[in-house]
Amino acid sequence: MGKVLPPGQFETETWPILHQGDVYQFDEESWNFRLFGRVKEEVTLTYAEIMSLPKTVSTVDMHCVTTWSKFDTTFEGIALRELVKLVDLHEDVSHIQIYGYYDGDRFGYSANMPLADLQGNDALFVYRWKDTNHDWQDISQKHGYPLRFIPPASFYLWKGTKWVSGIRFMNVNVAGFWEQLGYSMSANPFKEERYS
Numbered sequence: 001m002g003k004v005l006p007p008g009q010f011e012t013e014t015w016p017i018l019h020q021g022d023v024y025q026f027d028e029e030s031w032n033f034r035l036f037g038r039v040k041e042e043v044t045l046t047y048a049e050i051m052s053l054p055k056t057v058s059t060v061d062m063h064c065v066t067t068w069s070k071f072d073t074t075f076e077g078i079a080l081r082e083l084v085k086l087v088d089l090h091e092d093v094s095h096i097q098i099y100g101y102y103d104g105d106r107f108g109y110s111a112n113m114p115l116a117d118l119q120g121n122d123a124l125f126v127y128r129w130k131d132t133n134h135d136w137q138d139i140s141q142k143h144g145y146p147l148r149f150i151p152p153a154s155f156y157l158w159k160g161t162k163w164v165s166g167i168r169f170m171n172v173n174v175a176g177f178w179e180q181l182g183y184s185m186s187a188n189p190f191k192e193e194r195y196s
């Protein structure tokens with residue numbers, strides 16, 4: 001994993017909180033997770049169903065475009081590839097959009113990424129974390145409880161949708177929330193791809 005600070009970043013030991021809009025209040029009754037887009041049949045998972053999927057523990061570095069980087073946070077979650085197993089994708093799927101809540105709109109936030117980059121243990125929907133200064137604890141409401149995405153370190157952290165609500169499978173690379181506002185589609189911190 002190695003501690004390599006991407007260009008223009010500084011290291012922080014705390015985990016800052018950044019988002020637009022309201023903090024989502026989890027309600028298990030109304031919460032679900034949708035797998036849709038270029039799938040043969042859509043799948044909707046309840047909270048209990050998603051939490052019963054195989055778990056992965058993985059240590060990931062986070063790089064925020066606002067220039068902080070936090071190394072070596074260990075997360076417990078469900079690998080994105082476990083969710084992909086639940087749907088029959090059309091063969092032309094190349095990219096996904098990971099959706100989350102924004103001011104009460106469950107699809108109000110989104111972030112786009114190539115599906116091929118998200119097959120490892122470092123592409124996780126997380127609900128628990130720890131680091132050298134913190135014991136295991138639930139992801140707090142402000143960090144995305146009950147479930148939030150943590151992208152591989154090869155993406156800036158805005159690709160890490162909080163309060164996730166679903167994945168759309170696409171055959172084109174469609175800009176998400178920040179990408180529509182001029183941020184990079186590919187967003188690689190090591191290439192300093194902040195804006196498009």
Ligand SMILES: Nc1nc2c(c(=O)[nH]1)N[C@H]1C(S)=C(S)[C@@H](COP(=O)(O)O)O[C@H]1N2
Nearest residue numbers: 016017018019020100109143158160161162
């Ligand atoms: N639903 C949602 N997810 C979001 C955001 C948001 O506004 N809404 N902001 C993103 C941005 S810009 C960043 S940098 C990270 C910050 O995550 P953190 O607050 O846990 O550090 O969340 C991302 N996920």
Ligand SMILES: [Mo]
Nearest residue numbers: 018064065158
């Ligand atoms: Mo951000």
